[in-house]
Structures are given as structure tokens and as C-alpha cells.
Amino acid sequence: MPIAEPLDPARARRIAVVRLHVNGQAYAVAAPTHWTLLELLRYQLGLVGSKQGCDKGDCGACTVLLDGLPTLSCITLALSAEGRHVETVEGLGVGGEPHPLQRQFAERGAAQCGFCTPGMLMSSAHYLDELGRAASPVVRQQDIAAALGGNLCRCTGYTKIFEAVQAAADETCDRARALADGPGGAA
Amino acid sequence: MNGPISGDKTAAQLHRLAVDEVATDTVAILGGRHGKHDALDLMTGAAGYTDDISLPRMLHCKILRSPHAHARVLAVDTSRAEALDGVHAVLVGAELPIPYGVIPWTPDENALALHKVRYVGDPVAAVAAESEDLANEACRRIDVRYEVLPALIEPEDALARTDVKIHEDNKHGNVTKRVQLAFGDVEAALAGAELVIEGHYRFHGSTHAPIEPHCAVAVVDGKGLLTVWSATQVPHYLQRELAKVLELPMRQIRVIQPAVGGAFGGKSEPFALEFCAARLAQKTGRPVKCLYTREEVFLAHRGRHPFDMRYRTGFAADGRILAVDSRALLDGGAYSSFGLVTTYYSGQLLAAPYVFGSYRFDSTRVYTNKPACGPKRGHGSVQPRFALEVQLDKASRALGIDPIELRRRNFMGEHATTVNGFHVGSNGFLLCLDAVERASGWRDKWGKLRPGRGIGVAGSCYISGTNYCIYPTDLPQSAVQMALDRSGRVRVFAGTSDIGQGSTTMLATIAAHELGVELDDVRVVAADSDLCPVDLGAYSSRITLMAGNACLQAARTLGERIRGIVADVWGIAADQVVLARRRASEAGNPERWMPIQEAFLLAEGKLGLLGATGSYNTPKTGVHGDYRGGTIGASPAYSFTAHVAEVQVDEETGEVEVVQVWCAHDCGKAISPVLVEGQIEGSVYMGAAEAVMELHEVMGSGLRSDGRKRDPGPGRDGLLAASSLLDYRMPTSLDVPQLSALIVEAPDARGPYGAKEAGEGPLHSAIPAIANAVFDAVGVRVDHLPITPAKVLRALRERPDRC
Numbered sequence: 001m002p003i004a005e006p007l008d009p010a011r012a013r014r015i016a017v018v019r020l021h022v023n024g025q026a027y028a029v030a031a032p033t034h035w036t037l038l039e040l041l042r043y044q045l046g047l048v049g050s051k052q053g054c055d056k057g058d059c060g061a062c063t064v065l066l067d068g069l070p071t072l073s074c075i076t077l078a079l080s081a082e083g084r085h086v087e088t089v090e091g092l093g094v095g096g097e098p099h100p101l102q103r104q105f106a107e108r109g110a111a112q113c114g115f116c117t118p119g120m121l122m123s124s125a126h127y128l129d130e131l132g133r134a135a136s137p138v139v140r141q142q143d144i145a146a147a148l149g150g151n152l153c154r155c156t157g158y159t160k161i162f163e164a165v166q167a168a169a170d171e172t173c174d175r176a177r178a179l180a181d182g183p184g185g186a187a
Numbered sequence: 188m189n190g191p192i193s194g195d196k197t198a199a200q201l202h203r204l205a206v207d208e209v210a211t212d213t214v215a216i217l218g219g220r221h222g223k224h225d226a227l228d229l230m231t232g233a234a235g236y237t238d239d240i241s242l243p244r245m246l247h248c249k250i251l252r253s254p255h256a257h258a259r260v261l262a263v264d265t266s267r268a269e270a271l272d273g274v275h276a277v278l279v280g281a282e283l284p285i286p287y288g289v290i291p292w293t294p295d296e297n298a299l300a301l302h303k304v305r306y307v308g309d310p311v312a313a314v315a316a317e318s319e320d321l322a323n324e325a326c327r328r329i330d331v332r333y334e335v336l337p338a339l340i341e342p343e344d345a346l347a348r349t350d351v352k353i354h355e356d357n358k359h360g361n362v363t364k365r366v367q368l369a370f371g372d373v374e375a376a377l378a379g380a381e382l383v384i385e386g387h388y389r390f391h392g393s394t395h396a397p398i399e400p401h402c403a404v405a406v407v408d409g410k411g412l413l414t415v416w417s418a419t420q421v422p423h424y425l426q427r428e429l430a431k432v433l434e435l436p437m438r439q440i441r442v443i444q445p446a447v448g449g450a451f452g453g454k455s456e457p458f459a460l461e462f463c464a465a466r467l468a469q470k471t472g473r474p475v476k477c478l479y480t481r482e483e484v485f486l487a488h489r490g491r492h493p494f495d496m497r498y499r500t501g502f503a504a505d506g507r508i509l510a511v512d513s514r515a516l517l518d519g520g521a522y523s524s525f526g527l528v529t530t531y532y533s534g535q536l537l538a539a540p541y542v543f544g545s546y547r548f549d550s551t552r553v554y555t556n557k558p559a560c561g562p563k564r565g566h567g568s569v570q571p572r573f574a575l576e577v578q579l580d581k582a583s584r585a586l587g588i589d590p591i592e593l594r595r596r597n598f599m600g601e602h603a604t605t606v607n608g609f610h611v612g613s614n615g616f617l618l619c620l621d622a623v624e625r626a627s628g629w630r631d632k633w634g635k636l637r638p639g640r641g642i643g644v645a646g647s648c649y650i651s652g653t654n655y656c657i658y659p660t661d662l663p664q665s666a667v668q669m670a671l672d673r674s675g676r677v678r679v680f681a682g683t684s685d686i687g688q689g690s691t692t693m694l695a696t697i698a699a700h701e702l703g704v705e706l707d708d709v710r711v712v713a714a715d716s717d718l719c720p721v722d723l724g725a726y727s728s729r730i731t732l733m734a735g736n737a738c739l740q741a742a743r744t745l746g747e748r749i750r751g752i753v754a755d756v757w758g759i760a761a762d763q764v765v766l767a768r769r770r771a772s773e774a775g776n777p778e779r780w781m782p783i784q785e786a787f788l789l790a791e792g793k794l795g796l797l798g799a800t801g802s803y804n805t806p807k808t809g810v811h812g813d814y815r816g817g818t819i820g821a822s823p824a825y826s827f828t829a830h831v832a833e834v835q836v837d838e839e840t841g842e843v844e845v846v847q848v849w850c851a852h853d854c855g856k857a858i859s860p861v862l863v864e865g866q867i868e869g870s871v872y873m874g875a876a877e878a879v880m881e882l883h884e885v886m887g888s889g890l891r892s893d894g895r896k897r898d899p900g901p902g903r904d905g906l907l908a909a910s911s912l913l914d915y916r917m918p919t920s921l922d923v924p925q926l927s928a929l930i931v932e933a934p935d936a937r938g939p940y941g942a943k944e945a946g947e948g949p950l951h952s953a954i955p956a957i958a959n960a961v962f963d964a965v966g967v968r969v970d971h972l973p974i975t976p977a978k979v980l981r982a983l984r985e986r987p988d989r990c
Contacts, residue, residue, distance in 0.1 A: 048239040049232020058912035106226035109861040113687025114229030115448025157872030
């Protein structure tokens with residue numbers, strides 16, 4: 001969607017430059033001041049992984065991490081991301097390798113149509129982050145369900161999504177325990 | 188369990204047996220627990236849905252919609268919109284005057300209103316502009332003069348009011364279709380029955396609500412070729428309707444279906460956006476995208492028809508069903524959609540898995556001033572299945588027979604013919620009943636749980652595609668082209684629509700299994716009318732059986748050629764050559780092998796380029812009754828399902844919590860069990876949601892058969908009660924019951940490796956199982972869906988022990 005849209009002088013829109021970090025990369029992006037973060041990501045940066053399902057914050061398909069917290073990018077003004085760090089599904093894997101969540105989702109059939117998946121993955125990633133930071137992490141089904149409560153899925157009945165997050169969470173706990181128990185404790 | 192191919196063993200069969208031997212020490216491909224073939228693309232944002240397409244110079248289209256439920260369009264003035272800088276074209280109905288409809292016999296829609304609007308949201312004009320914002324602004328500047336007409340919101344009113352016609356040229360008032368069929372003497376059977384159960388059931392409207400909204404992108408090239416990308420599940424029907432409405436030969440239209448973000452029947456016919464984007468691309472010479480808002484998705488609808496159903500069912504003392512008599516009123520909304528078929532399905536798909544001694548149904552579909560209803564997962568047969576399965580539960584109580592036992596006693600058997608003349612092949616219904624009875628702990632629970640806790644059962648049957656295309660043709664329903672390349676890869680070209688259900692994975696699995704390559708060595712090119720042979724689309728659960736058979740045929744043709752060439756080189760019989768795990772090897776002699784790529788090269792050297800086609804057409808003789816309508820609902824193979832649901836009912840609040848649902852589904856053969864489980868789980872989730880949560884309701888002031896009278900206030904007739912994903916109460920991860928998917932395999936000779944459908948059948952009996960569980964929990968029936976707290980409380984207040 002072009003920024004340089006023909007302007008009706010009476011309805012002239014202001015364009016601003018937003019400086020932000022997306023998936024670890026610094027950007028300065030021009031955007032109309034009324035644009036949402038989702039529009040900036042999809043239209044200006046070509047990051048089309050984040051989806052528009054409802055455009056009013058109901059479905060969660062646009063979920064990204066903003067300074068580490070799950071955020072509905074379709075109801076977040078692009079300008080409000082000034083100076084902040086955004087993580088999208090495109091940034092989940094490292095060096096071409098899928099994130100454990102992506103691998104588990106893929107192997108366990110946790111995506112059918114895949115449209116909710118990017119948002120679902122970002123909410124799951126935040127859950128894993130929190131889990132990894134806990135002093136004695138415990139994986140509980142009700143915590144997973146609560147973490148995904150803002151992400152609607154219409155295909156799976158959530159069953160295989162729960163399984164995939166659980167498996168990735170178990171991996172996280174195993175890693176945490178290995179670190180704690182390993183030679184020297186903090187190897 | 189590896190498929191039921193009948194007849195003598197062929198080389199291909201021996202080959203397959205040998206493949207299974209080789210594969211025992213590795214993970215099997217056919218029937219193996221693999222994920223989706225394209226799964227990682229779905230994980231990374233790379234999948235590419237229609238709205239992810241952005242073309243140079245692309246314009247954006249928005250549609251102006253009617254604010255009235257029923258009105259005459261007197262004038263449309265677009266001059267103020269056209270004057271807006273950045274608006275490139277405005278389109279009105281007169282520019283697309285040819286009516287369309289997915290069923291060729293009932294074309295009653297125009298992309299944009301010609302003279303009338305028939306529901307709040309009916310499209311009136313469309314704009315192509317530099318941005319969505321500008322297009323919206325232009326829509327606000329289109330001036331439409333309406334003459335408001337009385338709105339018919341309730342189907343009962345639509346039947347009664349002969350003075351108001353929603354479609355002036357309709358033959359019978361507001362009736363779009365009536366089907367009356369009788370098989371045997373129902374009245375005599377009812378008169379002779381030990382027990383007659385009479386029931387009045389209402390099934391509410393519900394909608395598909397895929398997370399991806401409808402979207403289309405159109406562009407015209409220098410030769411006049413129109414390319415349309417669309418989030419559709421029927422690219423072939425879309426191509427046909429575009430040709431008709433735009434008056435273009437089909438060869439000048441290319442339809443591509445990118446990744447689709449869910450459909451469930453909601454994208455199984457053409458919509459206004461595809462015609463508008465295409466015509467605007469023609470008018471402007473620029474690419475045009477039209478993306479529906481979420482509210483527009485609710486307006487496009489084509490969801491589950493509300494049904495008002497009256498059932499009389501006669502039983503013998505031993506529980507056998509002697510007669511089923513049904514009358515149904517179907518609320519069709521403003522247009523026909525698939526309604527002709529829906530009306531037939533409302534009766535035709537009910538006659539299995541039980542023997543009906545006699546059967547009669549009388550179904551009437553009417554127009555109302557609401558978004559059009561159509562096919563939602565389990566098209567037309569979910570509603571009557573609810574009524575019948577609750578009737579059976581009532582009978583089991585009255586006769587003192589365990590409801591699972593009652594269903595067993597009525598089982599029709601395998602290779603049997605239904606009362607309405609459909610030939611059923613394999614039938615795993617008893618296995619399904621056994622599976623849910625065991626898994627749920629039924630015998631320790633039914634009638635024995637503490638007050639407020641209950642358990643219920645129900646069964647059902649569904650089609651694996653329909654025997655007839657929606658337009659008359661003798662051509663194959665599915666076809667596949669397959670090519671082997673020098674790198675050792677297999678390429679499959681198929682018109683199939685993967686809408687998330689996994690048809691691409693199904694094709695890749697069959698090709699990999701037959702040709703001895705890994706899943707990742709198969710590239711499936713699907714749903715592009717320029718590159719792929721025709722497939723009719725992802726509806727009526729047809730693709731696994733139909734495209735699967737076509738794919739199997741092509742793969743076996745190529746496999747036989749490869750084995751023949753390798754056998755010649757080795758001096759052994761062709762059926763001693765095994766293709767598996769990227770190798771051609773000798774059966775029983777694992778020392779002798781060559782890489783599969785080498786085998787492909789050898790064969791290409793001897794035979795030339797390696798390609799084959801496969802086609803599938805449905806059986807037409809001996810599979811259905813010989814009467815008008817007897818072909819509608821006939822399928823090559825039928826799936827069977829049983830559900831047990833356990834619920835907790837709060838007698839203080841009336842709230843029903845669906846705690847767990849066990850679903851056993853006979854899919855013939857699970858080619859990809861993980862995906863079959865996913866279809867079962869998703870179906871049960873959707874059914875449970877319809878039972879207790881979701882309601883696609885339109886506000887209106889009409890009189891309803893349940894005596895409820897509503898008055899939403901002046902000017903509110905025809906407004907959606909819930910037009911967002913917040914108000915339309917879809918279950919979140921915190922609402923979903925525990926789902927237990929149990930795969931049952933009764934292979935059918937007509938399916939590839941015996942496979943039948945899995946995408947729609949497992950929804951049906953979830954709903955009556957939950958309703959029956961509510962009765963088991965608190966002793967009251969809620970026969971008018973959804974089972975809301977208010978209805979439960981009302982029923983509890985009227986419960987005899989409370990009086």
C-alpha cells in the first residue's frame with residue numbers, strides 16, 4: 001500500500017518516520033501516523049507472516065512481541081513502537097533453523113490452515129520465555145491454555161497446539177535442568 | 188491394515204507388500220505419523236496467502252453495502268466518488284448484469300445489486316482506489332436512493348407473507364426449494380409401532396468464521412488474460428462463473444488459489460469480491476485487490492441453515508426403527524447458494540447407519556432478508572442428525588434400552604442399501620461405537636454419574652464426495668499429472684484445493700509411497716488452472732477419495748515403468764523390484780539396490796520423459812435409487828462416526844461445560860493419521876461450539892414457531908447480532924473440551940488404500956451427544972439449539988420434580 005497516496009488537502013494525512021528494531025534489525029520506516037504496527041510490518045517491511053484476521057484485536061493472528069510482551073499489532077499504532085523492539089514470526093528461527101516451537105508445531109500437526117499459527121507461535125514463545133526465566137519451571141496444561149487464550153484457532157480444536165507447546169516447553173525445562181545440574185552447575 | 192484392494196494380486200500389490208516389508212525398520216510413509224507436507228512454510232510466514240500478494244501499481248477495492256434488509260435501489264450516483272483524487276474506477280450493478288450462482292439451476296445473485304437489495308450488507312457498488320482508506324472514503328461519497336420494503340426475517344413469516352416477495356421472479360412465493368420424498372408406508376409403520384416419539388427441534392444458524400477473511404487479487408495481462416488469485420475452495424467453479432459473468436472464454440481466465448486460511452464451506456462458491464476485483468482490473472488496466480473486513484465475512488456467510496424440524500419416529504419394543512417422518516423448514520437467507528442441494532441433503536443423508544423401516548421427509552427452504560445460508564462443514568445433514576439422534580435417545584429411555592445398544596440393534600451392516608437407495612460399502616460404525624464405549628468408560632458412567640454430571644452418545648454417517656458434479660458432465664471429477672525428474676524428484680500437478688485439511692500432504696504421501704521417494708522429494712503444484720488439471724474443489728469431503736485415486740493411478744503407472752526397466756537390467760521379474768526409501772532394490776535381497784534417482788535416469792533413457800496421468804470418475808450405476816433426486820447425496824463411499832460426550836451442568840446458572848468428547852471415526856484408511864486426528868479434533872471442537880456457544884443471529888421482529896417474539900426496535904431489522912469474533916462466541920483455548928480422537932479403519936474398495944472422508948463426518952454427532960449428555964446430567968431436554976444457560980434454567984424450572 002503506497003504511502004504517497006493522492007491527498008485531498010482537506011484530509012491531508014501526516015507521515016512520520018518510526019525508528020524501531022524488528023527481529024534484531026534497526027529500521028527507520030516512514031508511515032502515515034494513523035497506521036497500525038501491523039500495517040507497517042506488512043506493507044513497509046514485507047513481513048507478511050503476521051496476519052490480519054479481524055483488524056480489531058479479537059483473533060490474535062497479528063500477535064507480535066513488543067519489548068518481549070505479546071501485543072496485538074492490529075490495534076497498536078505504528079508510532080507507539082518508536083524506539084522499541086518488535087519480534088515477529090519471521091525472527092523466531094535462527095540461522096535458517098526452525099525454533100523448537102516451529103519444529104514441534106510442524107511435526108505434531110499443530111497447524112492446519114496455518115493462518116493463526118504466526119500469532120499462536122509468538123504467544124507460545126512468550127510462554128516459553130517466562131518458563132525459561134522461572135526459578136523452578138513446571139509445565140502445566142492450564143498455563144499453556146491461558147497463554148494462548150487470546151489466539152483463536154478455527155481448525156485444530158487447540159489439541160495439537162497444546163501438545164506442541166507442551167513438547168517445546170518440556171525441552172525448555174530439560175535444558176534449564178541440564179544447565180542447573182550440569183558440570184559446574186552453570187556450564 | 189493396509190488397504191482392501193479386491194481381486195487377484197497384481198504386480199503393484201506385490202510391490203506394495205514388498206514396500207511394507209522394507210519399510211518396517213523405518214518410519215512408514217503411508218499411514219506414518221508425519222506432519223503436513225508444507226508445515227514449515229506455515230510456521231515461518233512463508234506460506235503466502237492471497238492478502239500477502241502485492242503487485243506493482245496494485246489498486247484496492249472496497250464495496251459499498253446496503254444498510255437496509257429489503258429495499259428497491261432507485262438510483263446510484265457515483266459522481267462524488269469518481270471526483271476524488273486517487274479513485275480510478277467505480278463499479279455499479281448494471282456493469283455486471285449477468286446473474287450467477289454456484290448451482291447452475293438457481294442463478295439468483297449479482298455481484299452488485301441490480302434493482303434490489305435483499306439483506307443488510309448486500310453489495311451495491313465497488314471502488315478501485317490507490318489505497319483502502321481512499322476506497323472507503325469513495326464509498327462514503329456514493330449516493331444511493333432506496334425505497335425501503337418490508338423485511339422478512341423469520342422463515343415462518345417468509346412462508347406466510349404472500350404479499351412480499353424477496354425475489355420477484357421466483358415461482359413459489361418465497362420458497363426456493365421443496366423436497367418431498369417417501370420410502371415405504373410411514374403412516375402404517377407409525378400406527379403399528381410400540382412407541383412413537385414426537386419432537387420439535389430447532390437448529391440455529393452458525394457460521395464458518397475461518398481466521399483468514401475472503402480476499403481476491405485480479406490482473407489482466409497484455410493478451411487479455413485475466414488472472415485471479417482467490418481465497419477460495421472451489422477454483423474451478425470460480426473460473427466457470429467468472430467466465431459467465433464477465434463474458435470471457437474460460438481459456439482467457441486463470442484462477443490460482445494460494446494458501447487458504449481456513450474455509451469450512453464458507454469459501455465454496457464465488458463471491459462479490461472476485462467479480463468486482465476482476466471487472467475493476469479490466470476497467471483500470473491495473474492489478475486490484477479486494478480484502479473483506481471481518482464484518483464482511485459475517486455478511487458473506489453461507490453458514491449453517493437454521494432448521495425448524497418436527498420429527499415422528501416409530502420404534503418396535505426391541506428398539507428397531509420402524510418409521511422416520513420429518514418435516515423441516517430451512518431458513519435460506521437472501522439467495523439460493525447451494526440451497527437446492529441443502530434441501531435434498533436435509534433428508535437424503537440421514538438414512539445410514541441405521542435401518543429405517545420406512546422414511547418420509549418434507550423439507551422446504553425459504554428466502555429471508557438475511558445473509559445467505561449455504562454449506563457449512565456437514566452440509567445440510569448436521570441439523571437433521573441432531574434431531575434423529577435425540578429422538579433415539581428419548582426412545583432408549585422410554586424403552587429401557589442402553590442408547591449404545593439401541594444403536595447397535597439398528598445397525599445396517601456393510602454392503603447394504605439404505606431405505607432411500609444408496610449403496611453403502613464398508614461400514615465401521617459398530618467399531619466406532621465399541622471404541623467410544625470403551626474409551627469413555629461408558630458402562631461405569633451412563634445413568635450413574637452424580638447429579639449435574641452426564642454422558643451421552645450419538646452416531647452418524649457422511650459422504651466421501653458426491654457422485655455428481657454440480658453441473659452436468661461426464662468428465663472426471665479429479666485428475667492428476669505426474670512427472671519424474673532427473674534429480675530424483677516427483678512432481679504432482681493437481682487442481683486440488685488445500686484449505687488446511689492437507690490434500691497436498693495426501694497427494695505427496697501417495698506419490699512417495701508408490702514411487703519410493705521421501706515426502707520431501709515430492710513437489711505438489713496445486714489449484715492453478717493454467718498448470719493443473721481440473722479438480723472440482725474442496726467440498727463434500729471429496730478430495731482424498733477422488734484425487735487420491737487419480738494420484739494413485741498415475742503413480743502406479745510410473746512405478747510399473749520404473750520397475751520394468753530396473754528388472755530388465757537386473758534380469759529379474761518386475762514384481763521383484765521394490766521402490767522404497769530412495770532406492771530401487773530386489774525383494775528379499777537388500778544387497779542389490781540402486782539409488783532411486785539412478786532408476787529414474789535409467790527409465791528416462793529407455794522410455795523418454797517420464798510422465799503419467801491419472802483420472803477419477805465416480806460410479807454412476809447401482810449406487811443410488813432410480814427416482815427424481817435419488818442421485819443427490821449418493822457417494823462412492825460413506826464414513827461413519829460415533830461420539831460420546833461428558834458434560835457438567837451447573838443447576839444454579841444453567842451453564843453447560845462440555846468436559847470431554849470421545850470421537851471414533853471410520854475413515855477407511857488413515858493415509859496420514861496425524862492429519863486425520865486433526866480433522867476429527869477440529870470437527871468435534873466446531874460441533875461442541877455449535878451445541879453450546881455459537882449463534883449467527885440476525886435481529887428481526889417476526890414471529891417464530893417457538894412462540895418467541897422479538898422486537899429489536901425500529902430500523903434494526905436485519906442487523907447481525909454478532910458481527911465480530913468477540914461477539915460471535917468462538918471457543919478459545921480456555922473453552923475447548925478435552926478431545927479424544929479415535930481412528931477406526933474399515934477400508935472401502937472404492938477409496939485409495941481403502942480411504943474415505945475425515946473432514947466433515949466427525950462434526951455431526953458431537954452435537955446430539957452433548958444434548959443427550961445434558962439430559963443424563965439434569966434430566967431435561969433442550970431441543971432448541973444452542974443449549975444456553977437461559978434455556979437450561981427454563982427447562983430446569985419446568986422439570987416435574989421442581990413443580
